[in-house]
Amino acid sequence: MTLxxxxxxxxxxxxxxxSGGVERGTVEFANELVLRGHRSTVMSNGGQLVKELENNGSTHLLVxxxxxxxxxxxQVRRVRHILNELKPDVIHVRSRAPAWIIWLAWRKLPKENRPRLVSTFHGMYSVNKxxxxxxxAEHCIAISNCVQDYMLTNYxxxxxxITRIYRGLDPKSFNSNACNPQWRASLLQEYPELENKKIILMPGRLSRWKGQEAFIKMMHLLIQIRPDCHGVIVGSAEPQKEHYQSELLSLTSSLGLENNISFMGHRSDIQAFYGxxxxxxxxxxxxxxxxxxxPEALACGCPVVAFDRGGAxxxxxxxxxxGLVEPDNIQAFAQRIAELLDTHPEFYLPKEFYLNQQVDNTLGVYEKLLSNEEQAN
Structure with missing residues (x-):
C-alpha cells in the first residue's frame, strides 16, 4: 500500500x-516504509539484520x-555532515547512546533545515541525565501505557x-497457521516426550527477571493437578550468564521434573511453538x-496466562x-492453566497490536510534526 x-x-x-525486539522492530518498520513508497535509512554499528534490511529496500549507514x-x-561532527547530506524529513532515535550523538549534531543545524526529531521509549530507563x-526529542513515543505513565512521572x-503506540507484530509471521504438520512431526521426532502432552510454553531468554524459576516451580504444582502437562522452555542464556541455565537444570532435577520439562535453547521458529x-x-x-x-502467542492462536503487571x-x-493472574502467585497461575485446559477459551488480538496499525500511527506522528512549523529548541 502506498500513501x-x-x-x-x-x-x-x-x-x-x-537480535532483539528493538532491532527486529526497526527492520520491520523500515520494510513497511519502503512498501508504502517512503525512503528508509537506518544508522547503526551494523549486525546480522543489515542484509535483510538492505534486501528489502532500505539503506544502512555503518556508524x-x-x-x-x-x-x-x-562522531558528532561526522553525523552532522551525514545529516546535511541526507536531508531526511524525520530522524527517529531508538536508544540513548545514539540519541546523544544525533541530538548534539541536530541542534547545531540551521533551524529551517532541521529534520523533525522523534524518540521512542522502548523501556523504563533509569532516571538520570x-x-x-x-x-x-520534539515528540516521544511510548510503547505501552505503563511506559507512558513512567515518562510522565519521571521526566x-x-x-x-507523548503518543502511545504499541509495538506491532507482522501477521505474515505470527498467525494461526504458524505451526504446520511438517514442523510438528519434525519436533516430535526430535522430542518424543512431547507426544500426547498438553504443552505449556515458556518463551524468552534465560534471565532471572524473566521468571523461568517461577515457571519450573509452577510446573511442579501443575503436574500434580494435570499429569498430562509438559513444560517447554525456549530461550538461551545471555552471554557470560550460562551458569543460570545450570541453576535452572538443577532446580528442575531437585523437583523431580526431568521428564516433565524440556529445554529447547535458542530457536528461530518461536511462532511455530506458539501454534x-x-x-x-x-x-x-x-x-x-x-x-x-x-501478543505474539495470541496472534498464533495460543491462550496466555500472565502475571497482572506491566505491558504484558x-x-x-x-x-x-x-489469562491474568495475581503477580507472583504461582499456585493461582497453575490453577488458571488447569482451568483453561478444560475449556476452549475465546480470545483475540486487537488491531492496535499489529504492524500495520503501528506504522499508521507512527506516520501520523511524523506528519503532524511536519505540518507544524514550530521547532523544538
Missing part, C-alpha cells in the same frame, strides 16, 4: 542491528553510534508531547515495558483478560 501523501525520508538510529562512552562524541536525552514531558503449545506463560518478576510474547497486562487485558 497518497508525499513520500518521506525517515532515518532510524539505534546502536546495532543484531559507531553504539558506545556508551564519551569517545562517542567524536544520561537517559533524559530521550525526552529532548518533564508534557502529555501533548504448537496449549498455553503460553509470561512470568516476569517485574513489570516489562511491553512483553511481546503475549495491557495486551492480555485487551485480548484475553481471563
Amino acid at each position: 497518497s501523501k508525499p513520500s518521506l525520508h525517515v532515518l532510524q538510529v539505534l546502536p546495532a542491528l543484531n 559507531p553510534v553504539h558506545k556508551k562512552s564519551l569517545t562517542s562524541l567524536l 544520561y537517559s533524559a536525552i530521550m525526552a529532548k 518533564e514531558i508534557p502529555p501533548s508531547k 504448537f503449545a496449549d498455553v503460553t506463560c509470561h512470568m516476569s518478576n517485574k513489570a516489562e515495558p511491553f512483553g511481546r510474547t503475549v 497486562s495491557e495486551s492480555l487485558n485487551a485480548g484475553f483478560p481471563k
Whole structure:
C-alpha cells in the first residue's frame, strides 16, 4: 500500500542491528516504509539484520553510534555532515547512546533545515541525565501505557508531547497457521516426550527477571493437578550468564521434573511453538515495558496466562483478560492453566497490536510534526 501523501525520508538510529525486539522492530518498520513508497535509512554499528534490511529496500549507514562512552562524541561532527547530506524529513532515535550523538549534531543545524526529531521509549530507563536525552526529542513515543505513565512521572514531558503506540507484530509471521504438520512431526521426532502432552510454553531468554524459576516451580504444582502437562522452555542464556541455565537444570532435577520439562535453547521458529503449545506463560518478576510474547502467542492462536503487571497486562487485558493472574502467585497461575485446559477459551488480538496499525500511527506522528512549523529548541 502506498500513501497518497508525499513520500518521506525517515532515518532510524539505534546502536546495532543484531537480535532483539528493538532491532527486529526497526527492520520491520523500515520494510513497511519502503512498501508504502517512503525512503528508509537506518544508522547503526551494523549486525546480522543489515542484509535483510538492505534486501528489502532500505539503506544502512555503518556508524559507531553504539558506545556508551564519551569517545562517542567524536562522531558528532561526522553525523552532522551525514545529516546535511541526507536531508531526511524525520530522524527517529531508538536508544540513548545514539540519541546523544544525533541530538548534539541536530541542534547545531540551521533551524529551517532541521529534520523533525522523534524518540521512542522502548523501556523504563533509569532516571538520570544520561537517559533524559530521550525526552529532548520534539515528540516521544511510548510503547505501552505503563511506559507512558513512567515518562510522565519521571521526566518533564508534557502529555501533548507523548503518543502511545504499541509495538506491532507482522501477521505474515505470527498467525494461526504458524505451526504446520511438517514442523510438528519434525519436533516430535526430535522430542518424543512431547507426544500426547498438553504443552505449556515458556518463551524468552534465560534471565532471572524473566521468571523461568517461577515457571519450573509452577510446573511442579501443575503436574500434580494435570499429569498430562509438559513444560517447554525456549530461550538461551545471555552471554557470560550460562551458569543460570545450570541453576535452572538443577532446580528442575531437585523437583523431580526431568521428564516433565524440556529445554529447547535458542530457536528461530518461536511462532511455530506458539501454534504448537496449549498455553503460553509470561512470568516476569517485574513489570516489562511491553512483553511481546503475549501478543505474539495470541496472534498464533495460543491462550496466555500472565502475571497482572506491566505491558504484558495491557495486551492480555485487551485480548484475553481471563489469562491474568495475581503477580507472583504461582499456585493461582497453575490453577488458571488447569482451568483453561478444560475449556476452549475465546480470545483475540486487537488491531492496535499489529504492524500495520503501528506504522499508521507512527506516520501520523511524523506528519503532524511536519505540518507544524514550530521547532523544538
